[in-house]
Amino acid sequence: MPMIPLTRLYAILDSSGFPDTEALCLSARELVAGGVTLLQYRNKSGNARQMLEQAQGLKDRLGSSVTLIMNDRADLCLAAGFDGLHVGQDDLSPAGARAVIGDGLWLGVSTHNPEQLTQADKTSANYLAIGPVFATLSKANPDPVIGLDGVRQARALTRKPLVAIGGITRENCRSVIEAGADAVAVISDLIREPRKSAEEFFRRLR
Ligand code: 3NM
Numbered sequence: 001m002p003m004i005p006l007t008r009l010y011a012i013l014d015s016s017g018f019p020d021t022e023a024l025c026l027s028a029r030e031l032v033a034g035g036v037t038l039l040q041y042r043n044k045s046g047n048a049r050q051m052l053e054q055a056q057g058l059k060d061r062l063g064s065s066v067t068l069i070m071n072d073r074a075d076l077c078l079a080a081g082f083d084g085l086h087v088g089q090d091d092l093s094p095a096g097a098r099a100v101i102g103d104g105l106w107l108g109v110s111t112h113n114p115e116q117l118t119q120a121d122k123t124s125a126n127y128l129a130i131g132p133v134f135a136t137l138s139k140a141n142p143d144p145v146i147g148l149d150g151v152r153q154a155r156a157l158t159r160k161p162l163v164a165i166g167g168i169t170r171e172n173c174r175s176v177i178e179a180g181a182d183a184v185a186v187i188s189d190l191i192r193e194p195r196k197s198a199e200e201f202f203r204r205l206r
Helices: 022-035 048-065 074-079 094-101 114-121 147-157 172-179 195-203
Strands: 008-013 036-042 067-071 085-088 108-109 129-132 162-165 185-186
Touching: 008 022, 008 074, 008 195, 022 036, 022 048, 022 195, 036 048, 048 074, 048 094, 067 074, 067 108, 074 085, 074 094, 085 094, 094 108, 094 195, 114 129, 114 147, 129 147, 147 162, 147 172, 172 195
Parallel strands: 008 036, 008 185, 036 067, 067 085, 085 108, 108 129, 129 162, 162 185
Antiparallel strands: none
């Protein structure tokens, strides 16, 4: 699989943080104004129809200025014309996901411990995620916190681009990159003031 250009900030828009599609898209535009070029759409509670509508809304408004990644749903990734798919341990397997999306799109895989990371490293995933690095309120039933040591350990186990996730903020992001992550994925610390917060992440991650 080709190496992909990961930017240091990987923004995740979780639909649960927004009252409607307009608010979601507004936040996305603010993130892009703040320099974000890699954005995941995550919706763990909506039905497929609503999800596709929101995803298409994002795609229409953001165009090709951003790499758009769909969480979990390979079908909606294709239907919305997204650039990639992100799967977790309970979603389609990496091989199954790849069979649906084909070779041209990005595939990311969530892992939570060295065993899962080692397994995912053998797949066609273009990048691997590891977490939660710190405590998080954004995920139901999160795995145990791995800390910065978990990031260092993960770094030693893969040469694929490594995305750290879970409880990462402007305050602690630098330490996560210094522990070996190529990028930080963030939900909560981008919600309140997306543009300002994204700009600050980029400043601290230079
Ligand atoms: N996945 P926040 S932690 C979506 O451990 C997600 O794989 C995780 O949100 C994992 O930046 C997490 O608000 C939540 O902590 C990240």
